[in-house]
Amino acid sequence: MEDLKLQEQPASQEAPAPVAEMPPLLTVSPSPHARQGITTSHLMRDVIIALLPATIWGIYIYGLRAALVILFSVLSCVVSELLFQILLKRTVTISDCSAILTGLLLGLNLPPNVPFYVPIVGGMFAIIVVKQLFGGIGKNIMNPALAARVFLMLCWTNQMTGFPKEYTRLWWSADAVTSATPLASLKVGALAENFNLLDLFLGRTGGCIGEISVLMLLIGGAYLLVRRVISWQIPVAYLGVVALLTFLFPAGGADRLPYMVASLCSGGLILGAFFMATDYVTSPVTNGGRLLFGLGCGLLTFFIRRFGGYPEGVSFSILIMNTLVWYLDMAFKPHVYGIQRKKKGEKKA
């Protein structure tokens, strides 16, 4: 700082008036000095683009009502963030698109036939309670969309679990013939006889708006991986563990391979692994931590699905692992350059 002052002084003495127009003599700033120009809103926009195929597929399967649910959820998130930040006189950050992404993710995690108060209350809970009360973007402990989904699940279990049959295109009203999702039938027993794995993969099944089409989600996930928005560790570890466990321990005497594929393709597993568990704020920053994070998510998902009370365990397991992120990062603290690591058994030198 003093160097800067010393250099500036002669300039201001010579010509006091045009100082403002002169380029700064010296820019003093902490590292990093080379920046990529990627901002929060760029990343958020990329994730939103990656979610579009799954969103469009959900709207195609379930009709206009799915779009309305997503719209209400997004609007609720954005308006909550705006109002909260204005009321608390904080900087308004809705332009970074993170609230839009939270709303979109929440909407994709809802059944299309929920009453409209569900996405609205969910959006408010996600933004105000889970995100802003903890300090806003970058400071929340849990993924807002997932926490809101669990809140809604516990609030209105019936509304949140009555999934309509596939291709029931709803408009304004929510009256629909509900049917068991593939995941629920997996939970009850073995694979149903007419369990079409291709239908599961393409998304011709019942479920939440955004989770049904594995193909569309994989396209989005691949886009994110290619754009280096997310790294491979969390999805690979997560899906790998679930695949391994379901392959080794198929339930109800089902064949190993179909059971594994059905488990991977049903429920919100793909959506969770690629889009929710990889959230920057709530996942580890170290590669080792990410692998362990994915491993933990996979184990918990398998155990909750197999032994828990709810058919789906993806949201619970990601939320539980979210709370452990700090410890995972501490376990894989990077080695500081120039300092030798202590060997085992070798105490103070």
Added chain:
Amino acid sequence: MNKYLKQLKEGVLDQNPVLVQLLGMCPTLATTTSVKNAFGMGMAATAVLICSNIFISLLRKFIPKQVRIAAYIVIISGFVTAVELLMKAYVFSLYQSLGLFIPLIVVNCIILARAEAFASKNPVLPSAMDGLSMGLGFTFALCILGSIREILGSGKWMGLQVLPDSYPKMVIFVLPAGAFLTLGFVIAAVQKIRNTVEERARKKAAQKPAEQEENAA
């Protein structure tokens, strides 16, 4: 008399055992699913608190320091048993819905804290008053939590329908998760109110000397 009123205010507001001292969290979270349960729990604890405070205060010179906690527990559990039997006899439905949490009053930290911090050092009458005010503070906090949880979670208050039938009940508020959420929000609100009151008092105190100086000048 003024001293006792001050004690009452301390117990219910400034030093509220649940909302400020954060004592007795277990019954607070578990029994506030409805106002009726919350009130019953609060009253049972208040009765035990008053009686145990009186007795511990009476015996404070006889109890050896080394075994005082054990002695307090014996006295407290005696009164808890009495309250439990009374509730079983006269308010059986409340007794059933509170269940295990009545015997658990024995290990309620509010009661032990008041015994240790107040009754063992003060004469009988202030100790009784301390038991009453802390008990009322506990009941007050429980009733606030119970009201919020019952209204949001089942649309009722004291068993009466207050919200229309079409209101979609937010079941989470009757579940344990909702207890934590509600408690957090209520504590935050109380803290906010206390801070603003303190701020105002500080401003007043800062203004007074300034005015006096001006007057003197």
